[in-house]
Structure formats: C-alpha cells, structure tokens
Amino acid sequence: MIARLRKYLPGGRWAVIAPPYFWMLLFFAVPFLIALKISFSSIVIAMPPYTPLTEWVGDTLQLKLNLKNYLFLLRDPLYVNAYLSSLKIALISTLLCLLVGYPIAYAIARLPAASRNTALMLVVLPSWTSFLIRIYAWIGILKNNGLLNNFLIWLGVIDEPLKILHTPVAVYIGIVYAYLPFMILPLYTNLVKHDHRLIEAAYDLGCRPWQAFLRITLPLSRAGIIAGSMLVMIPAVGEFVIPELMGGADTLMIGRQLWVEFFNNRDWPVASAVAIVMLVLLIVPMMIFHHYQSKELEGRLA
Amino acid sequence: MNATKPSWFSHSALALGFAFLYLPMLILIIYSFNESRLVTVWSGFSLKWYGELFRDQQMIDAAKVSLQIAFMTACASVVLGTMAAMVMTRFRQFPGKAMFSALMTAPLVMPEVITGLSILLLFVAMGQTFGLFQERGVTTIWIAHVTFCVAFVTVVISSRMSELDRSLEEAAMDLGANRVKVFFLITLPIIAPALASGWLLAFTLSLDDLVISSFVSGPSSTTLPMKVFSSVRMGVSPKINALATLMIAIVSIAAFLGWWLMAREEKQRQRDMQLALQQGG
DSSP states (O other): OHHHHHHHSOOHHHHHHHHHHHHHIIIIIHHHHHHHHHTTSOBOSSSSOBOOSEEEETTEEEEOOOOHHHHHHHHOHHHHHHHHHHHHHHHHHHHHHHHHHHHHHHHHHTSOHHHHHHHHHHHHHHHHSOHHHHHHHHHHHHSTTSHHHHHHHHHTSOSSOOOOTTSHHHHHHHHHHHHHHHHHHHHHHHHTTSOHHHHHHHHHTTOOHHHHIIIIIHHHTHHHHHHHHHHHHHHHHTOOHHHHHHSOTTOOOHHHHHHIIIIISOOHHHHHHHHHHHHHHHHHHHHHHHHHHHHHHHTTOO | OOOOOOOHHHHHHHHHHHHHHHHHHHHHHHHHTBSSSSTTSOOOBOOHHHHHHHHOHHHHHHHHHHHHHHHHHHHHHHHHHHHHHHHHHHOOOOTTHHHHHHHHHHHHHSOHHHHHHHHHHHHHHHHHHHOOSOSOSHHHHHHHHHHHHHHHHHHHHHHHHHHSOHHHHHHHHHTTOOHHHHIIIIIHHHHHHHHHHHHHHHHHHHHHOOHHHHHHOOTTOOOHHHHHHHHHHHOOOHHHHHHHHHHHHHHHHHHHHHHHHHHHHHHHHHHHHHHHHHHHO
C-alpha cells in the first residue's frame, strides 16, 4: 500500500530541492511581483497606504494600472539625475576598487602557498566587523576637524581644512573601503590558478614585465575581473548607508531616494516604482554575474 | 600560480593594501581609550566610554535582539544552504533548475533597499490576505535575513562540495548505503568545516544588517546596527568607538582561533600522510 502510494509522491530528490526552492520563491521572488503590483497603485492615507488594483464595479472586475508613479519618475529630474548619478558613482568606485584590489590580489596569489590563506584572511577580517563601524571610522578621519585634516595642517601642506566629508570623494572612499574584499576574493581565485610558466616563457622570448602582464595575465584574469566588478558595482548602485552618512545633501543616489520615499514620505507606490526601475536597470549586470557565477559552480560538476 | 621571488611591487602592494584596510580600525581602537569627548583630540587614557557603553540599556537590549536573530538566522541558513548546495553540485537537470540557481545567486548582489522593501510588501500583503505577520519584529527580521544569507552560505558550501572526492560517496553507495545514509555518514563529516564557516558567515551578515532590518522591523525590535546608525547620524561619539573596539576584539579572537585550529589540523594531516607513506614504503 505504502509502496504503491510512494509512486505518486515526489521522489526523495524533491525533499531536498523543495525547502530551499520554496523558501526563495516565496521570500525572494514573489516579493518582487508584489512590488511590481504596488508600483501601479496610488497612495492613500490608510494602512497599508496604497489602493487595490482590482475593483468590482457591478458585475465587472476592473483592473486599474496606474502609470502615474512611473511618469512621475520620468518627469521629475530629481529621479533621472539620481539614477544617473548612482550609475556614475557605482562605475567610478568599481574602477577604483579594481585599481586598488588588483595589485593586492596579484601579490597574494604570488605569495608562498603557506602564507596565502593567512593573507586572504587578513583581507576578509575587516568585513566581519560591522559595516557601519568601518564607515564610522572614516567619518572620524575625513571630518573637517578630523585626523587627516589635522595631520595635513600639522605637516604644513594646507592652512585651511579640506572639505572631504559630505562630498562625492568621501562616498568613493567609503565604497572602495567597504567593498574591497568583494573585489579581491574573485580576482585572487582567478589569479592563483594561472600557470606562471607562461610568464616565464614570455620573458624568455623577450617580453618586458608590463608587456607580459598586459598580454597574458590581464586577459587570462577576465572572468575574475568581471565577477569582482559585478560584486561591487551592482550593490553599490543601490547603496544607502554610505551616501547617507558620508555624502552631502546633494549627493544623489537612488537607494537614498527610495529610503526617503518609503520612510519619510510614506509613499509606498512611488518607492516600489523606484525599486522596479532600479531592478530593470540592474538586470543585465545581474545576468552577467549569474552567468560567471554558475559557470564557476557547475564547471566543476563532473 | 607558482610562488616566485616576491618583487618590490608585490611587497609594496601588500603593505599599502593592508595599511589602507587596517589603519582606520587602528585609529578607531586608539580613540576608544580617549578621555575627551572629542573623537579627534587626545587628552589622556581612560576607560570611561566602555563604562558608558555598558550602562546604555537601549544599546544592550539592541545587542541582545541582534544576537538572538543572528543565531537563529545562521542555523536556518546552514540547513537550507546545505540542501541548496547539494542541489547545485550533485543534482543533474530537473525542471526549474535554471530558476533555482538564479534564485541562489541573485541575493548575492541585489541592492539591500530593493530586497528590504519587497519583502516588507510581501509581509504586509500576507497580513492582509491571511492574517500572517500582523506584528512585525524578530520573526520577520529572521525570515528576511535567512533569505539573503542562504545565498552566501550556499556559495561557501557548494564550493567545498564540488572539490570533494566523489569516490568515497560512490564506494559507500556500492556497499549498499542509501543516499540519506551516505550523506549523514560520509558527506556531512567531510563538509563540516564548510558548514562551520557558512554558519559564521551568516551570523556576521545578520548581525551586521541595517537596511533590510529597518524595513521589516517592528516597534519592539530595534537591532544593534539600527541603534548604532541612529547614534552615528547624531554625530560621532566615543561610545561607538568603544563598541567598535569590542567587536574588532571578538572577531579577531574568533578568527585567530579558527586559523590556529585549521593550521593544527593541516599539520596533523600532513604528519598522518607522511606516516602512511613511510609505512607503505
């Protein structure tokens, strides 16, 4: 009897697949659909503060898709500028991260095997302490009467304190500092696999070190560069904490704008529309990231 | 890459890199022992900010809430993450596998404001339709944290699982063990270190999260990052330096212990291997 029933029950495989699958579908995928739905409704003063999309009028079920929120985002230069400036800030910080992270990852990959893991641990260790606290540390350094300004005045390099905190420069420093490990780890994973004999062969054939780097190491590390850049760029576009604490009032970033719409203006429909547009902008970078990430995982599946 | 003679370039890259990573932390620690309220002027050694920190009942309550959520998040994420890693590395095609792997990688990069807002909207919709999650608080924060932590734990565990030598599992299977038995007797003990690092990763990610928690928390559940954020917004305070120093100390000690245990295990393994080789020869 039980054996016969078993035939109709999903196999043991599904007992392993179902719990994580169901969890992520319900709590990660479905929420985006709900955000999409609410982005088409209008704000009302009620709890929850948005109107339903469907309504019974007599015998007909009416579906009202309100495009007002999207038109608002399109027409208000604040939002267009916020999207553009988020993309710009994220791109520049990613580039800076790459410039700072690549030499470090390269140097770690060339260390003797025994010390590589220790060096990697030292790279990751700061990110196990609090993110907020790392940002807080830089506020103390970059303030007008902070350590950096005091130090430069003491050296006699400057007479007036430089205004760094609450400018875009501070945001770049914050993002590079906070996201650096995410750049270094995938770069290292890639660089450590390179066969150094290729470089030696290039040297033997008369290549200069920088030529060998540009022609061999750099192209071979493409996958690592892309993975690291995506890991930095995508979350940086939606970053809230760093522009809020280190940027100025005029540092526009879309994550900050979403926060303001949701928490200060309590306009859930517009906040949802902001999120959906951000998601649409990020979908291509996310697919690129997913492509490299799944190749990394499934490539090893024999 | 083979180890070669490290060049001056490598040395200076490492020195500058580590200086960049660690100098801000070092400054933070030094100024936590500062007498003055001004964070940038040194006026003598004092422990008074630690005293103030421990007298701040709100801060302590927030820390308790955060630790509780982080513990529950880490446990649930490791269970779900191990299952997901099994699926990613051991299961061949099944309907919806592409979707499954997309769901497991997207949270790694998804901006937190999007995740936080969307999952809150889900909780509100479920509250309206089914009467669930009417009261937001520890449970809703826990669910939201597990959702983004599972992805990270899955990466850690599946990279260990894909390196694992499959012949052990196959041998056990040939000897008549079923899949469940093989998993608990063979696979699980081998991947245990990865489970431990996945657990710790989820614990720290949850303990650190501000944005997602802010969206899904309720009136009675302020987490530590939420408390720190609101006090940093008010301005710098040496109390936060004291808190930072304690956190850095705990993390460093834990990391050192982990590093030491791993190094010891590695030495033991090499000794065993040498012994086996000598006996074999």
